[in-house]
Amino acid sequence: MNLRYELERAAIERGLWAEGDRIVAAVSGGPDSMALLHMLSALAQEGKISVIAAHVNHGFRVDESAHELVVVKAYAEKLGVTCETVTFDLPAYIEETRLNGQVAAREKRYAFLHEIAQRYGASRIALAHHADDQAETVLMRVIRGTGLTGLAGILSKRSEKNVELIRPMLRMNKSDILRYCDEQHVPYCTDSSNKERYYFRNIIRLDILPYLSRYNPQLPQSLQRLAEVAGAEDEWMEKQTEALFAQLVTLSPDECAVSCNDLCGLHVALQRRLIKLILSYLSKETEKISFEQIETMRLAAASGAPGTWRIDAGAGIRCVREYDVMRWLQVPQHTVSDTIGYLCEVGRNAASLKVERSGWTFQFFYKSASQHCKPASRYEACFDAAELTYPLVVRNRRPGDRIQVLGLNGSKKVQDMFVDEKIAPSERELYPLLFDAAGRLLWIPGIRRSNHALTEPHTKDVLFIRADNE
Structure with a gap:
């Protein structure tokens, strides 16, 4: 007995x-x-x-x-x-x-x-x-x-x-x-x-x-x-990690974020555990995320690591570093791959366009030059309508995209423009760019416009565009 x-x-x-x-x-x-x-x-x-x-x-x-x-x-x-x-x-x-x-x-x-x-x-x-x-x-x-x-x-x-x-x-x-x-x-x-x-x-x-x-x-x-020994120690460390999660991690829908300084200030064992706890919070399918991937994410928060960085960790989670913050995001499977983009055509008579994938909305107004319309911010732009070829195209960036920047000699990579403006890496892939049918990049809303189709004294018809990021 x-x-x-x-x-x-x-x-x-x-x-x-x-x-x-x-x-x-x-x-x-x-x-x-x-x-x-x-x-x-x-x-x-x-x-x-x-x-x-x-x-x-x-x-x-x-x-x-x-x-x-x-x-x-x-x-x-x-x-x-x-x-x-x-x-x-x-x-x-x-x-x-x-x-x-x-x-x-x-x-x-x-x-x-x-x-x-x-x-x-x-x-x-x-x-x-x-x-x-x-x-x-x-x-x-x-x-x-x-x-x-x-x-x-x-x-x-x-x-x-x-x-x-x-x-x-x-x-x-x-x-x-x-x-x-x-x-x-x-x-x-x-x-x-x-x-x-x-x-x-x-x-x-x-x-x-x-x-x-x-x-x-x-x-x-x-x-x-x-x-027995490992179980008791593991349980204690897990409780410590849960307390740190509540203290250091900022939660928002489908996302966890933590300061790089806060993460790096922890003992390496707690760094790894905190990352694993964040991953488990966002997905129940994290078993296949390897030690090497955890370590890659941990080291990406170090002071000497690049200020912007990202990795698709698996289980529908993307990890990004955006300057002083590490973020883990749930991403729909169709957006995990960079090879999947979007392209929307805009005809001459279009009044508006909502780009669902990016969350941006564009409004198009055709005016005469006598109406003296001028952009009030970087989210507005004017073009000589006669200098454009239709349909216009709104799409996300592709490798090699460049813009002939207004006020500068030569062209500049869109990627470099994003870096200069500190556009978060997690936003860059879906950020909308405006082209004409000839493939010329006309405008990066909120950043810069190109030197093409500028309004001149002889311009008769003006295309005025307003972009809103919801």
Whole structure:
């Protein structure tokens, strides 16, 4: 009965449940989950908690899966525990969604567990991961590459969809669980797929851990202790990062911004964590953003780095440095690539144009020279209508765009104009430029106009244009 004691001690130490809580126990039919069901049912009989068993038949191993379902239902009934079951056709679901088999199975399984928790008003879902699973997970992550968070391995509890996923057996060894099942006459099934080396976890369990244990017989225990230590330190650092996020990060719709000085003033470990927290705030699909990308963004905030810079970080997030500020923005997928632009044609009779992609609006007025219209700001311009070729074109910049600047000899790159005017890099790609049909750049609204189609004393008709940036 030592494992019962360990289970209750883990619950108290880690706050896994409180007296009177209703818990859904995920029961596969293997020795780990059947032992968990036995221990939780004993606590339920003592009136400490209430338990509902939940079993998923994934439809992979037809005969074995059918047998597991029968065993789980029969044992739950013997223990007096309500048992909910479901059977999925996972092969068909995988074919339909093209998901990885393990990902698809987890998605369907957890959806069912949450459904049962909601139906019965349960606040916890108990999972039977144990110490050997923890050791395998940590070693897998070390081999693949990980940081402190990855070394923490499987968490003993975490919130998901207003329910806590709890793992009260994380300190129990597989051998002890098997012994418990034998002593308590707990029936269980053996999953034949656990012997297949198709799965990386099975290779870790069957080959790599036994081989490495030749050099350290206590390796599984060492990996478990590493997870314990890393988990506690990771939790502390995460709380520090959350406090810094609230203090330093400016939030606006679909965007996070932080001062370069504030970011660089943090310890390098907190810099990395703050960037990761910002990315997670903006997207739930940041798992594939690599350490190298995090480091690139961190170093871009340094005092010696360029004042303007950007990178598409992935997960629909763009990181830009705009002088003394680092910004992370959610960007629609169609704007992430610089190769996608816009082009709007303006006929001679057009009165206005709204450029949706840039947020700018143009108004066009044709007047006679006698009306003495003059621009009142850089957002207005006058042209000799007779010197223009139609249709006019409003588009965003392209590589090599140049303007014959009024008042200067020769031409200048549009990119250089943007830099001189300190136009934020995040705005440059969609900034509107006005051309005529001959491809001459006439005007960069709010910045400068060209020396083409100037109004002269002999000008008869004037095209007056006003641009507004909403």
